[in-house]
Amino acid sequence: xxxxxxxxxxxxxxxxxxxxxxxxxxxxxxxxxxxxxxxxxxxxxxxxxxxxxxxxxxxxxxxxxxxxxxxxxxxxxxxxxxxxxxxxxxxxxxxxxxxxxxxxxxxxxxxxxxxxxxxxxxxxxxxxxxxxxxxxxxxxxxxxxxxxxxxxxxxxxxxxxxxxxxxxxxxxxxxxxxxxx
Amino acid sequence: xxxxxxxxxxxxxxxxxxxxxxxxxxxxxxxxxxxxxxxxxxxxxxxxxxxxxxxxxxxxxxxxxxxxxxxxxxxxxxxxxxxxxxxxxxxxxxxxxxxxxxxxxxxxxxxxxxxxxxxxxxxxxxxxxxxxxxxxxxxxxxxxxxxxxxxxxxxxxxxxxxxxxxxxxxxxxxxxxxxxxxxxxxxxxxxxxxxxxxxxxxxxxxxxxxxxxxxxxxxxxxxxxxxxxxxxxxxxxxxxxxxxxxxxxxxxxxxxxxxxxxxxxxxxxxxxxxxxxxxxxxxxxxxxxxxxxxxxxxxxxxxxxxxxxxxxxxxxxxxxxxxxxxxxxxxxxxxxxxxxxxxxxxxxxxxxxxxxxxxxxxxxxxxxxxxxxxxxxxxxxxxxxxxxxxxxxxxxxxxxxxxxxxxxxxxxxxxxxxxxxxxxxxxxxxxxxxxxxxxxxxxxxxxxxxxxxxxxxxxxxxxxx
Numbered sequence: 001x002x003x004x005x006x007x008x009x010x011x012x013x014x015x016x017x018x019x020x021x022x023x024x025x026x027x028x029x030x031x032x033x034x035x036x037x038x039x040x041x042x043x044x045x046x047x048x049x050x051x052x053x054x055x056x057x058x059x060x061x062x063x064x065x066x067x068x069x070x071x072x073x074x075x076x077x078x079x080x081x082x083x084x085x086x087x088x089x090x091x092x093x094x095x096x097x098x099x100x101x102x103x104x105x106x107x108x109x110x111x112x113x114x115x116x117x118x119x120x121x122x123x124x125x126x127x128x129x130x131x132x133x134x135x136x137x138x139x140x141x142x143x144x145x146x147x148x149x150x151x152x153x154x155x156x157x158x159x160x161x162x163x164x165x166x167x168x169x170x171x172x173x174x175x176x177x178x179x180x181x
Numbered sequence: 182x183x184x185x186x187x188x189x190x191x192x193x194x195x196x197x198x199x200x201x202x203x204x205x206x207x208x209x210x211x212x213x214x215x216x217x218x219x220x221x222x223x224x225x226x227x228x229x230x231x232x233x234x235x236x237x238x239x240x241x242x243x244x245x246x247x248x249x250x251x252x253x254x255x256x257x258x259x260x261x262x263x264x265x266x267x268x269x270x271x272x273x274x275x276x277x278x279x280x281x282x283x284x285x286x287x288x289x290x291x292x293x294x295x296x297x298x299x300x301x302x303x304x305x306x307x308x309x310x311x312x313x314x315x316x317x318x319x320x321x322x323x324x325x326x327x328x329x330x331x332x333x334x335x336x337x338x339x340x341x342x343x344x345x346x347x348x349x350x351x352x353x354x355x356x357x358x359x360x361x362x363x364x365x366x367x368x369x370x371x372x373x374x375x376x377x378x379x380x381x382x383x384x385x386x387x388x389x390x391x392x393x394x395x396x397x398x399x400x401x402x403x404x405x406x407x408x409x410x411x412x413x414x415x416x417x418x419x420x421x422x423x424x425x426x427x428x429x430x431x432x433x434x435x436x437x438x439x440x441x442x443x444x445x446x447x448x449x450x451x452x453x454x455x456x457x458x459x460x461x462x463x464x465x466x467x468x469x470x471x472x473x474x475x476x477x478x479x480x481x482x483x484x485x486x487x488x489x490x491x492x493x494x495x496x497x498x499x500x501x502x503x504x505x506x507x508x509x510x511x512x513x514x515x516x517x518x519x520x521x522x523x524x525x526x527x528x529x530x531x532x533x534x535x536x537x538x539x540x541x542x543x544x545x546x547x548x549x550x551x552x553x554x555x556x557x558x559x560x561x562x563x564x565x566x567x568x569x570x571x572x573x574x575x576x577x578x579x580x581x582x583x584x585x586x587x588x589x590x591x592x593x594x595x596x597x598x599x600x601x602x603x604x605x606x607x608x609x610x611x612x613x614x615x616x617x618x619x620x621x622x623x624x625x626x627x628x629x630x631x632x633x634x635x636x637x638x639x640x641x642x643x644x645x646x
Contacts, residue, residue, distance in 0.1 A: 014216065016209070016524075016569040023205055028197035035198055045204050052208050057215075107185060109192040117192055136186040137193055164185060 004068055012060045019056055026069070027052075030076050035118050036133050037080035039126070051079035077138065081148065084130055107171065120170045128163035135160050206521045209569065210494065213524035217492055224431035224460055231430065231635045234612035238542075238596030241549050245542040418544065419607070421645040423470045424483075428611065430636025432463035432489040434621075461491030463615075463634045465533070471642075479539040479550070487558060489634065490528035492568075496520055503565040503575040524568050529585075529621055530561040535593055548599040548607070558589040560621070584626040591617045597640070604644070611638035 002010070002021055010018025031048050038044035054075050062071060109117060121129060130149070134140045135156070140148070142156040149156070182190075467485030474480055497506045497520070506525060537554030563585060566574040579587040595613030602608060615634040 014212075016212065019208075019212065020205070020569065023208065027204070028199050029195075031198040031200045032193070032196040036193065044198075045200050048200055049204050049207050049211070052204075053211055053215075056208075056212065107188045109188050112192070114192075114196050114198075117189075118198075132189075136182075136189045139182065139190070167189075 008059055008062060008068070011056055012062075022055075023052060026072055029069075030072060032114075032118075033073060033076050034080055036121050036137065037077070037084065037130065039122055039129075043083075047076070047080050047083050050083065051076040054079060077134075081130065084126055107168070109171075112171075112174065116174060120167060120174065123170060124163055124166055127159045128166060131156055131159040132163035132167070203521075209524065210522055213492065213494060213568075216524075220462060220492065221460065224462065227430045227637055228635050230637050231612035231614070234598065234610065234637070235596055235614075238549060238551060238598065238612075242542045242551060245549075418473060418476075419644045419646075420473050421471070422607070422642045423468065423645070424607075424640045424642035425466075425468055426483075426485070426611070426638055426640045427464070427466040428613070428636040428638030429462070429464040430634055432461040432491065432632065432634050434461065434489075434491060434632045435630030461489065461527075463487070463489045463636055465636070465638075467533070469535070469640070471539075477541040477544065479541065480537070481539060481552065481554075482534070482536045485533040485535065485556075487531040487533045488528055489531075489632065490526055492524060492526050494522045495525050496522045503567060503572050506565055506575070523571070526564075526566045526568055528564045528566070530564070531558040531589070532561060533558045533591075537593055537595075539597065546601045548597070548601070548609070550597040550599065550609075552593065552595045552597060552611075552613075554593045556591045556593055556615075558591060558617075560585050560587050560589065563621075584622050586619065586621060586623055589617055589619055589621065591615055595638070599640075599642070607642040607644065609640045609642065611640055612636070613638060 002018065007018050007022050007025075011022055027048065030051065031044060034044040034047040034051065035041060038047055051072075055072055058075065062068070112120075121132070124132060131145055134145045134148070135142065142153045142160070145151075145156045146153040465485050465487045467483055469481050469483030469485075471479050471481040495506050503525060533556045535554060535556035537552045539550045539552040541548065541550050543549040560579040560583075562576050562578045564574055564576045577583055577585065579585055593613065593615055595611050597609045597611045599607050599609030613636055615636065617631045617633065620631060
């Protein structure tokens, strides 16, 4: 079995076998990432394909300053953001105060299957979905998100609160629909 | 981070989803296309280098030919002048003859080097009464002065009056021959034939009380370049040498599309994979021996290994080996089933025996040579391989049953820009063009064009003598 360094070296040289192995090792994890940012599964696969091409082309520049997993995830997220950028019109949806959510509100997601959760996230509007992913899952602050997306911090917060509101509503709908309450 | 975010993060942590198989197929195709693009860029680079080198060689060659012709014209012109001069200077012949007589008379009598007569002459020469002041002119004497030889005392005076072509300058004062220019005008042509070495000069050590520093200046006539003795530095020409050579470049099979690699069901092919012209790569290496057969003509021959390959994609179903692809390729027949496109590489290998004649435009430390010739190429094998390693390679050798011609002939044209290192070595860059006179496949099989190669080679030559 190829070690990580050998794999990176082989991919950097353009060896197709090494590229295939790297793809097989990481495609499922990264597919899950892409599916959260995409509107649909085919779109997620497009992002995955584009992201892997960028990874293979950029591996020559990988300096082992971070873990390979983290580096690849970051490339995939950037690819997803670029993919979404044309569609993003991040106007403030609602005021922060209007979200009506308590900060410490704990929700139970254990009753939901992963595909259900992904479907719920994919149903979010583009702007809300991106900000939700960046803030809630990746852990970026609103200031960072604002810089990444070229929006104001307030817009990021508004989008996030809107996402929270929509997610809560969708979770409730699913619970009722499938009798998970 | 609040509890809401924490819940979602935990829900997605470590999750995995399987993408469809088409993702890797598309990535594989994109990677193959990117490699092809990189190869194309390299090929364009090699082509530009080769084209620029050939143009440079042609330019230098043209200049060389122009200068060579120019020199030939100049030499011919000078020969004409040489032939014409005796007739032009018939009158001057008499003068020359008399001049010779005068010289011999001077020499025989020793009138300027012995006895009192010489002393008298010298006294007169150094005397302020001399017509030329402090200066003394000993001339090559023309017909007028030849009469004066008999009268030693008057020799110098008369000789200084005119028609001089040599001067002795004493001290810092230079005696100017006022009449020199008129003499030059009159005897311009004849002067070319004056043998200055025959003239006897005044024996300077004998001069009494003369200035200590003496310089002798010869006023030389304008002798045409053709009469000058050229001490051309003899170049030691290389006669026999051996060289190792390696070259790389672009290989064009001279077909617009490698449709044979696909199963002729275009709808199942990825668009673009077989729409552009296929250009591959070529490399060769080997040994050559060379011999100079004339001053500027050389012959070179040797043995080389030649590899010409192309990358393409195929959708012919050939799950374990590429034999089906090879069959479709050479027989021009559709495959029974198709699959998702995959990359393949086809490489033809030859042993080549080139024979080239070269013309040396520049044969110095820096050399420029134009080579042309033919090569006999013995087919070794064609190998189809799958770069992904999923399918086994398939090789087809030469022979009666093989679809490939066992022997091919190609035309060669190259320029060789070289630089000599020391006495025994020479390195050179060789941009060249290689054109096959026939397709690699036999006529009964799939027809294709005559392939050609643009490449740039490097040679390292060892000079035996």
